[in-house]
Amino acid sequence: MDNQPRSEFDLIGRFFADLGAHRADVLLGVGDDCALLEVPVGLSLAVSIDTLVAGIHFFHDCDAEAVGHKSLAVGLSDLAAMGASPAWATLALTLPERNDDWLAAFARGFGDLARTYGVRLVGGDTTRGPLSVTVQVHGLVRPAAAVRRDGARPGDLVWVSGTLGDAGLALRHLREGDPVDPALRARLERPDPRVALGSALRGIATAMIDLSDGLAGDLGHILAASGVGAEIDLAAVPLSSAVASRIASEGDWSLPLSSGDDYELCFCAPPEQASLIGSLGNTLSCALSVVGRIRPEPGLVARMPSGESITLTNAGYDHFSDNT
Known part of the structure; x- marks a missing residue:
């Protein structure tokens, strides 16, 4: 200087x-x-x-x-x-x-x-x-003890913390000039990093990533690094009432899948760890939800609440994409 x-x-x-x-x-x-x-x-x-x-x-x-x-x-x-x-x-x-x-x-x-x-x-x-x-x-x-992206194995359950899509919905409201619920806006502007949860999952999670660019894109990074695929159940994705209402009215799942800025954790773990992970969530007062399962076939498939399965190709937010 x-x-x-x-x-x-x-x-x-x-x-x-x-x-x-x-x-x-x-x-x-x-x-x-x-x-x-x-x-x-x-x-x-x-x-x-x-x-x-x-x-x-x-x-x-x-x-x-x-x-x-x-x-x-x-x-x-x-x-x-x-x-x-x-x-x-x-x-x-x-x-x-x-x-x-x-x-x-x-x-x-x-x-x-x-x-x-x-x-x-x-x-x-x-x-x-x-x-x-x-x-x-x-x-x-x-x-x-470091939890990397490349450890997911077929049969692992896919978990997420908190609720997804809140920050993305707050951003939409702000861009549209609509009133924004203060709690929703806080998810966008004052995210709470899941530091205690990340530390608690050492030795339990096989792979982990934070959700900064959306579930589809960030889980996709785990799948690519681990050489596996996954199926997620959209009905199991944890949503706040505001995001659930928006999806119900528009049928658009992009808020939890690709809007980003959630800063929740997405992690994989063997099914036999489910009880322990559930108790961790209770101890840390952090909601933890199973949203899917790792499979050997590459690619990310989403099962819609209707039962229809679709292949997800959205890579999440990309600063240099022509589509962002």
């Missing part, structure tokens, strides 16, 4: 120098050329990075505290999908101009979630330009 205006360092010192949980493994955090972090012996570092761009991932007038929350939550969801325990984060923030009120709210949203999950902000960068936020998260996990 050499030769940058003095105000950049003032900004960092005021809003980001002491953000998140205090951790003994942070030997040196924000304020130097690099952070110095201590990785415990026997653990691997799980790393993920996401960029949120104004007008693409959030509306330009979105509440700054919600932007701060979501910018960290999406990365924590990735760590949850690997079964990793969150530890550190870095932040690259591009701003069209300095706005201290916006920055204070952003830092509050980011910091509150960071403290909830024991995360320390250890470095980053600030620049001037179109509003965008890039967060890299770092988690810790024993190598043998």
Whole structure:
């Protein structure tokens, strides 16, 4: 950050120098050329990075505290999908101009979630330009315990947490200029990463992914990595009353299948683990639903509530697709 205006360092010192949980493994955090972090012996570092761009991932007038929350939550969801325990984060923030009120709210949203999950902000960068936020998260996990995408086996049950399609429905309402239920909007702008569930599923789930791009596309990543296929029962997909009502009136299943931004977990596990998984859901107060089964034949088939089966080809949201 050499030769940058003095105000950049003032900004960092005021809003980001002491953000998140205090951790003994942070030997040196924000304020130097690099952070110095201590990785415990026997653990691997799980790393993920996401960029949120104004007008693409959030509306330009979105509440700054919600932007701060979501910018960290999406990365924590990735760590949850690997079964990793969150530890550190870095932040690259591009701003069209300095706005201290916006920055204070952003830092509050980011910091509150960071403290909830024991995360320390250890470095980053600030620049001037179109509003965008890039967060890299770092988690810790024993190598043998990490839950990858490539472990699904024929006969495994396919599970999802929570309800699907709520964030997509909130986005539709906002784009259409309709009133949005606050609870529905919170699913879009303040997702709750399933960190505790991801950790609890270590040694139980054979494969796992977070649902950022829709059930069809994200489950498809598990199937491709594992070399298997799956059949899902749409009648078993957990839906809020608002999403269920929209599907009933339009017959359009794209909300839970491809709208994205749910940040729930989709995972596979042998049938004999079903009782244990059910008890985990009760312990964590997290609804867990079986929505299908892994099969040896490639491809993803959906069984409609009518009993008709269709092959799903929607790959979920793609930034570079001509159809998005």
